[in-house]
Every structure is written in structure tokens, then in C-alpha cells.
Amino acid sequence: ETGVTQTPRHLVMGMTNKKSLKCEQHLGHNAMYWYKQSAKKPLELMFVYSLEERVENNSVPSRFSPECPNSSHLFLHLHTLQPEDSALYLCASSQGVTLGDEQFFGPGTRLTVL
Amino acid sequence: AQSVAQPEDQVNVAEGNPLTVKCTYSVSGNPYLFWYVQYPNRGLQFLLKYITGDNLVKGSYGFEAEFNKSQTSFHLKKPSALVSDSALYFCAVRDMIGPQDSNYQLIWGAGTKLIIKP
Numbered sequence: 001e002t003g004v005t006q007t008p009r010h011l012v013m014g015m016t017n018k019k020s021l022k023c024e025q026h027l028g029h030n031a032m033y034w035y036k037q038s039a040k041k042p043l044e045l046m047f048v049y050s051l052e053e054r055v056e057n058n059s060v061p062s063r064f065s066p067e068c069p070n071s072s073h074l075f076l077h078l079h080t081l082q083p084e085d086s087a088l089y090l091c092a093s094s095q096g097v098t099l100g101d102e103q104f105f106g107p108g109t110r111l112t113v114l
Numbered sequence: 115a116q117s118v119a120q121p122e123d124q125v126n127v128a129e130g131n132p133l134t135v136k137c138t139y140s141v142s143g144n145p146y147l148f149w150y151v152q153y154p155n156r157g158l159q160f161l162l163k164y165i166t167g168d169n170l171v172k173g174s175y176g177f178e179a180e181f182n183k184s185q186t187s188f189h190l191k192k193p194s195a196l197v198s199d200s201a202l203y204f205c206a207v208r209d210m211i212g213p214q215d216s217n218y219q220l221i222w223g224a225g226t227k228l229i230i231k232p
Contacts, residue, residue, distance in 0.1 A: 002157060002159065033219075040224060040225070041224055042204075042222040043204070043220075045220075056217070056219065097218055097219070098217060102163060103160070104160070105159070106157050
């Protein structure tokens with residue numbers, strides 16, 4: 001509905017697994033974001049891409065690896081995660097990062113790490 | 115650094131009554147302020163923003179927010195609440211990414227759960 005889709009919607013993985021989250025935006029935006037949402041905490045910005053170049057990496061552990069092959073697609077590769085990484089992972093896009101434009105969010109991937 | 119605070123974890127309102135969800139901010143310079151809503155099992159949706167101009171900003175679904183510079187507040191309001199307004203509401207402020215004034219991100223509050231009872 002917002003023009004941003006995420007797959008899968010739910011993911012359960014063990015600590016030794018490797019998986020990837022996918023995000024796609026159909027809005028013609030130039031900026032894309034990964035957020036981590038945990039209960040009763042502010043959204044945590046993980047990565048920002050503008051025109052396929054990484055603008056910000058907020059000291060995210062290396063077990064999270066983003067990839068932005070073009071302005072419409074964003075991936076988050078996961079490996080050797082910890083149980084505390086269980087959360088809702090949200091993807092968002094905006095027209096750009098230069099004006100603080102409003103962001104459009106996908107529905108999120110609910111990740112559970114066993 | 116910029117920050118926002120949402121002092122209430124939860125707000126309960128009876129249907130038909132006015133509602134207010136509080137947000138205070140701390141910024142250097144002129145604030146760019148936002149409200150987003152998150153319905154269950156959904157991503158966040160933009161409601162409204164304040165950049166400059168009229169202190170009363172109107173947004174989606176009948177919501178409005180009042181910018182108060184002296185009280186550093188940006189409270190979200192609606193004259194008559196609906197049960198369907200029950201959701202999680204987030205306040206956010208724009209902040210720079212890095213030292214240069216060219217890239218921005220949003221700094222988020224922890225969210226306020228709004229419950230509208232029939």
C-alpha cells in the first residue's frame with residue numbers, strides 16, 4: 001500500500017544460519033533505509049543509502065551486511081545472529097536524504113533468532 | 115544532537131473524546147518535526163510534519179499537531195477519537211548525518227500506544 005514491499009514477512013533462523021531480507025520500493029525514490037524496531041524503544045537506524053551509496057552505518061555489528069544493487073532494491077544479509085537480534089526490521093524509502101523528506105515504510109520482517 | 119521525548123507509554127481515550135499525544139523536542143536551530151503512526155502488523159505511515167509557517171499543522175485521518183516553540187513541544191491532537199485510531203504513534207525530528215549539512219536522518223521517540231475505547 002505504501003509502495004514499499006518487504007520479504008519475507010516472518011523469518012525464524014538459528015544462530016548459525018545465513019539469510020537475507022529483501023526490500024523493494026516502487027516510488028522512484030533515491031534513498032533507502034534499514035531500521036530495527038524493538039518493543040518500547042525508538043526506531044534504530046541501521047543503514048542509509050542514497051543513490052545506491054551508503055551514507056550512514058550506525059555502528060551496526062558486522063553480522064548485518066547491507067546491499068543496494070540499485071535505487072529500487074535493498075537487501076540485508078544476516079549471518080551468525082544472536083537472540084538479541086530478534087526484532088522487526090523495517091525498510092523505508094524517501095525522495096532523498098538532503099531535505100529530511102518523509103519516509104515511506106514497508107510492513108517489516110519479523111525476525112526471530114533461536 | 116537532536117532528540118525527541120514521548121513522555122507517555124500509553125494514552126487511553128474514550129471514543130468521541132478529544133485526544134492528545136505528547137512530544138517534546140530538543141534541537142539546535144530550527145526544528146523539522148514529524149508524526150508517524152503504526153497500525154498492528156504494519157509499517158509506519160507518515161501523518162504530518164512541521165518545517166516552517168503556521169504553528170498548527172493538519173495531517174492525515176483528521177489529525178493535527180501544534181508546534182510550540184516556547185514549550186519545545188509538538189503534540190498530536192484530534193478533536194474526536196475513533197476506535198480505528200488505536201495504534202502506536204511516533205514523533206521524530208530531523209538531524210544531520212555526519213558533520214556536513216547535506217544529509218539528514220530522523221531521530222525517533224520511543225512511541226506512544228493510543229487506545230481508544232468504545
